Amino acid sequence: MSAPDKIEDLKSYLAAQEQKSLLRFLTCGSVDDGKSTLIGRLLYDTKLLFEDQLAALEKDSKKHGTTGDDIDFALLVDGLEAEREQGITIDVADRFFATDKRKFIVADTPGHEQYTRNMATGASNSDLAVILIDARKGVLTQTRRHAYIAALLGIRHVVLAVNKIDLVGFSEPVFREIVKDFTAFAGGLGFASVTPIPLSARFGDNVIARSASTPWYAGPSLLSHLETIDVSSALAEKPFRMPVQWVNRPNLDFRGFSGTIVSGRVRPGDTVAIARSGRTSSVTRIVTLDGDAPEAVAGEAVTLTLADEIDASRGDVICAAGARPEVSDQFAANLLWMAEEEMLPGRPYMLKIGAATIPAQITDLKYKTDVNTLSHAAGKTLHLNEVGYANLSLSQPIAFDPYRENRDTGGFILIDRFSNATVGAGMIDFGLRRATNVHWQALDVTKDARASLKGQKPAVLWFTGLSGSGKSTIANLVERALHAEGKHTYMLDGDNVRHGLNRDLGFTDADRVENIRRVAETAKLFVDAGLIVLVSFISPFRSERRMARELLQAGEFIEVFVDTPIEVCIQRDPKGLYKKAQSGAIKHFTGIDSPYEAPENPELTLKTVDGDPTTHATAILAYLRSGGYL
Amino acid sequence: MLGYLRAFRIKDFRALSNRQTTMSHLRRLEAESIHIMREVAAEFRNPVMLYSIGKDSSVMLHLAMKAFYPSKPPFPLLHVDTTWKFREMIAFRDETARRLGLDLIVHVNEEGVKRGVNPFDSGSAVHTQVMKTEGLKQALDKYRFDAAFGGARRDEEKSRAKERIFSFRTASHAWDPKNQRPELWRVYNTRVKKDESIRVFPLSNWTELDIWQYILKEQIPIVPLYFAARRPIVERDGAMIMVDDDRMKLHPHEKIEHRLVRFRTLGCYPLTGAIESSAATLEEIVAEMFAATTSERQGRVIDHDESASMEKKKREGYF
Numbered sequence: 001m002s003a004p005d006k007i008e009d010l011k012s013y014l015a016a017q018e019q020k021s022l023l024r025f026l027t028c029g030s031v032d033d034g035k036s037t038l039i040g041r042l043l044y045d046t047k048l049l050f051e052d053q054l055a056a057l058e059k060d061s062k063k064h065g066t067t068g069d070d071i072d073f074a075l076l077v078d079g080l081e082a083e084r085e086q087g088i089t090i091d092v093a094d095r096f097f098a099t100d101k102r103k104f105i106v107a108d109t110p111g112h113e114q115y116t117r118n119m120a121t122g123a124s125n126s127d128l129a130v131i132l133i134d135a136r137k138g139v140l141t142q143t144r145r146h147a148y149i150a151a152l153l154g155i156r157h158v159v160l161a162v163n164k165i166d167l168v169g170f171s172e173p174v175f176r177e178i179v180k181d182f183t184a185f186a187g188g189l190g191f192a193s194v195t196p197i198p199l200s201a202r203f204g205d206n207v208i209a210r211s212a213s214t215p216w217y218a219g220p221s222l223l224s225h226l227e228t229i230d231v232s233s234a235l236a237e238k239p240f241r242m243p244v245q246w247v248n249r250p251n252l253d254f255r256g257f258s259g260t261i262v263s264g265r266v267r268p269g270d271t272v273a274i275a276r277s278g279r280t281s282s283v284t285r286i287v288t289l290d291g292d293a294p295e296a297v298a299g300e301a302v303t304l305t306l307a308d309e310i311d312a313s314r315g316d317v318i319c320a321a322g323a324r325p326e327v328s329d330q331f332a333a334n335l336l337w338m339a340e341e342e343m344l345p346g347r348p349y350m351l352k353i354g355a356a357t358i359p360a361q362i363t364d365l366k367y368k369t370d371v372n373t374l375s376h377a378a379g380k381t382l383h384l385n386e387v388g389y390a391n392l393s394l395s396q397p398i399a400f401d402p403y404r405e406n407r408d409t410g411g412f413i414l415i416d417r418f419s420n421a422t423v424g425a426g427m428i429d430f431g432l433r434r435a436t437n438v439h440w441q442a443l444d445v446t447k448d449a450r451a452s453l454k455g456q457k458p459a460v461l462w463f464t465g466l467s468g469s470g471k472s473t474i475a476n477l478v479e480r481a482l483h484a485e486g487k488h489t490y491m492l493d494g495d496n497v498r499h500g501l502n503r504d505l506g507f508t509d510a511d512r513v514e515n516i517r518r519v520a521e522t523a524k525l526f527v528d529a530g531l532i533v534l535v536s537f538i539s540p541f542r543s544e545r546r547m548a549r550e551l552l553q554a555g556e557f558i559e560v561f562v563d564t565p566i567e568v569c570i571q572r573d574p575k576g577l578y579k580k581a582q583s584g585a586i587k588h589f590t591g592i593d594s595p596y597e598a599p600e601n602p603e604l605t606l607k608t609v610d611g612d613p614t615t616h617a618t619a620i621l622a623y624l625r626s627g628g629y630l
Numbered sequence: 631m632l633g634y635l636r637a638f639r640i641k642d643f644r645a646l647s648n649r650q651t652t653m654s655h656l657r658r659l660e661a662e663s664i665h666i667m668r669e670v671a672a673e674f675r676n677p678v679m680l681y682s683i684g685k686d687s688s689v690m691l692h693l694a695m696k697a698f699y700p701s702k703p704p705f706p707l708l709h710v711d712t713t714w715k716f717r718e719m720i721a722f723r724d725e726t727a728r729r730l731g732l733d734l735i736v737h738v739n740e741e742g743v744k745r746g747v748n749p750f751d752s753g754s755a756v757h758t759q760v761m762k763t764e765g766l767k768q769a770l771d772k773y774r775f776d777a778a779f780g781g782a783r784r785d786e787e788k789s790r791a792k793e794r795i796f797s798f799r800t801a802s803h804a805w806d807p808k809n810q811r812p813e814l815w816r817v818y819n820t821r822v823k824k825d826e827s828i829r830v831f832p833l834s835n836w837t838e839l840d841i842w843q844y845i846l847k848e849q850i851p852i853v854p855l856y857f858a859a860r861r862p863i864v865e866r867d868g869a870m871i872m873v874d875d876d877r878m879k880l881h882p883h884e885k886i887e888h889r890l891v892r893f894r895t896l897g898c899y900p901l902t903g904a905i906e907s908s909a910a911t912l913e914e915i916v917a918e919m920f921a922a923t924t925s926e927r928q929g930r931v932i933d934h935d936e937s938a939s940m941e942k943k944k945r946e947g948y949f
């Protein structure tokens with residue numbers, strides 16, 4: 001073979017390599033079903049191991065293996081034991097292998113307690129799930145759970161891998177029975193395909209090639225099924241959607257919108273809309289480093305320019321003008337909780353969907369789903385690894401599609417605002433109303449107009465601190481002084497509100513959140529009316545105080561931290577409550593058996609152990625005067 | 631040498647006739663990396679790209695040029711120079727920054743230099759810890775970067791398989807394995823508190839072969855050391871070390887031989903083993919890759935020092 005020939009050969013070989021598609025799948029199974037062995041076997045048999053790794057594997061197999069002198073394929077992917085000992089939480093490990101036809105990324109999701117969360121994470125990016133069953137054990141509770149989570153996360157293709165078939169004498173009836181059990185159950189989950197395969201991961205039967213030991217099995221081997229199955233969900237044929245990630249402005253003459261197309265296709269000349277504002281324009285260019293492209297399809301990361309100077313920024317969705325996503329600030333969704341700390345309805349979380357991050361709260365948990373039995377039960381909160389169906393409310397409308405239509409425009413995460421942890425994942429089911437139809441009533445008499453009539457700048461003085469710290473005493477003095485100056489005020493006091501508006505609420509964490517939410521909304525209405533509002537509430541949680549702050553405009557929320565050490569409060573105990581709490585007669589008492597989270601950046605901190613209430617009240621009035629409120 | 635290419639022919643036709651309408655895997659990987667880079671540019675105050683001059687960095691940089699075109703990448707490059715890199719790497723680094731018109735920050739741990747830390751006398755572990763890991767922390771602190779791109783891939787090593795794409799670091803740069811965030815879909819939680827930071831690995835899902843195929847397809851410039859040439863080599867502890875300058879003192883029994891070699895990975899020259907090869911073009915490198923029988927980390931002396939120590943290094947802040 002002459003030199004140019006070789007290179008020609010190589011080029012066409014590479015061209016073919018490049019055209020390979022990618023299949024992402026995940027494996028699920030209980031401990032010892034043979035998951036690691038199966039993945040190790042696939043890596044081994046597709047020759048993705050190098051000699052040095054092989055040598056290490058053979059050595060390890062002799063030392064730690066569970067398979068006698070044979071190679072223990074599980075060792076290729078394990079090492080998880082050690083990690084568990086070190087307390088490392090791993091949700092997903094990704095492994096790579098390839099054949100002539102396809103490239104594969106397999107998500108291996110270990111962990112037992114965390115299984116639901118881990119599996120959901122792996123499933124969110126997978127096209128197919130391989131559900132392992134030990135042929136000796138048959139369909140177990142876990143099998144149902146795996147199938148349910150796969151379906152919940154939108155996986156449409158399932159392989160039912162009946163493993164260890166060698167240990168049941170390669171028996172067809174055993175296999176049939178398992179398949180029957182599984183289909184009876186999975187029929188309701190709406191998979192597009194369920195492919196049962198009898199396997200022996202350890203000995204390789206039906207993994208790469210059909211096995212002579214199962215002559216009764218006429219289907220494909222696992223690998224040939226994975227190589228050929230068509231998992232495309234025809235995303236490219238759906239309506240065009242592109243969340244704007246980044247506005248590209250190298251100079252005044254260029255303004256492009258960069259993002260990943262999550263469905264459909266786009267060409268210059270297409271009419272598109274900004275989903276939220278409804279403004280339309282047409283695409284002028286698809287700009288790339290390699291020159292303008294004539295077309296771009298789902299999956300590509302592109303930069304578009306539009307014919308008109310319309311307003312769009314990060315978080316907006318550019319869509320086909322003729323087929324737009326829903327726009328709403330309320331929707332119903334399946335929620336999976338991923339944090340140790342329970343979900344609290346009413347608490348503000350950050351919701352991230354596409355490129356948009358928006359404050360949101362769970363308004364109503366409709367039911368919890370038992371992932372093992374699929375039965376529904378009522379519930380107030382979700383704990384780690386629980387799944388539920390809930391209504392969510394956002395602080396502003398977003399554009400979305402139902403998750404079953406599109407994972408990218410229908411899947412979201414919830415983030416805790418203080419720890420910044422990802423605490424939940426959600427799959428939107430449908431919008432609850434069209435926000436576009438419920439525009440706020442435009443009112444003629446504005447907040448400014450009302451306030452100027454009163455000669456003051458409305459604001460909320462939010463007093464927070466332990467019970468007995470002195471909040472009400474100081475707030476009373478301030479209100480009296482303001483009133484004497486002819487200012488219009490209103491006082492919201494914790495105890496009083498609990499007798500009326502919030503009479504139905506107790507002292508659990510969830511109720512405390514709701515308590516504060518109602519008070520904050522009420523305070524906001526009074527500010528709108530032009531009043532200076534004094535709120536005197538223990539309000540122990542940072543996130544709720546932050547929610548109150550964010551309901552109001554900048555400068556309208558003045559957080560006053562009445563900072564009194566707990567020992568002093570216990571000593572004062574004006575209402576005898578600490579005594580009751582300490583004796584256990586009252587539960588969930590702040591400072592005793594319920595936490596108080598001190599403000600991080602209050603506008604004012606008052607240390608009541610030095611100075612008397614009047615000095616503190618004077619300090620507040622001085623603050624209001626210098627801030628132009630009076 | 632390319633006899634096995636005959637076999638490729640037959641496979642070619644099989645693969646070609648099987649062409650899919652969906653995106654090729656390289657296009658898919660490219661798009662994913664670009665998506666990640668744009669998220670970082672949009673959400674972080676002060677990102678930086680760690681540029682280590684190797685092939686992965688070359689690909690990462692190329693993807694950044696694509697991600698923000700016609701703008702320049704909205705972040706500088708940072709090279710933590712251990713002062714022991716191959717001379718050709720340094721020349722390539724400076725030329726690349728100039729050619730692309732990008733800001734390049736070069737940081738050296740001067741304290742380590744003063745203490746005379748070097749790979750020969752201090753040992754590879756100490757040298758790497760001081761000049762690379764500590765140097766990196768110094769630079770991140772000095773410039774207050776809140777996000778740093780790194781070119782690590784999950785296929786490099788068993789422990790990397792579990793690394794997230796957005797890897798969260800505490801204010802002291804520690805990798806807290808208990809505090810990593812689940813990554814669903816394309817939605818990345820990018821929120822950090824003051825002084826905390828995130829390491830971002832946009833090439834997580836690429837394999838070594840993907841990297842080479844992409845370099846070939848896109849004709850991305852790489853350091854010439856990747857191509858075979860006759861180079862001055864000394865055999866030491868079973869590795870072929872290139873004598874890049876006169877700081878390397880020869881042991882009595884050692885002698886320099888000029889051998890036809892190339893490098894699969896690049897780092898500090900005394901810690902980087904060459905492989906015998908005649909692959910002098912990208913095509914030949916890729917062909918060699920298909921036939922390769924050893925994994926790329928074998929050339930890295932650092933991994934042999936302490937096996938399975940990656941986890942530990944990561945916790946200490948090594949990339």
Ligand SMILES: Nc1nc2c(ncn2[C@@H]2O[C@H](COP(=O)(O)OP(=O)(O)O)[C@@H](O)[C@H]2O)c(=O)[nH]1
Pocket residue numbers: 029030031032033034035036037038066067074163164165166167199200201202203
């Ligand atoms: N006989 C037989 N043993 C198997 C098979 N697959 C796995 N095993 C064994 O089952 C045990 C658990 O396998 P492993 O892959 O570690 O399970 P994992 O916990 O699901 O990853 C090991 O001892 C394997 O060798 C199989 O198909 N047949």
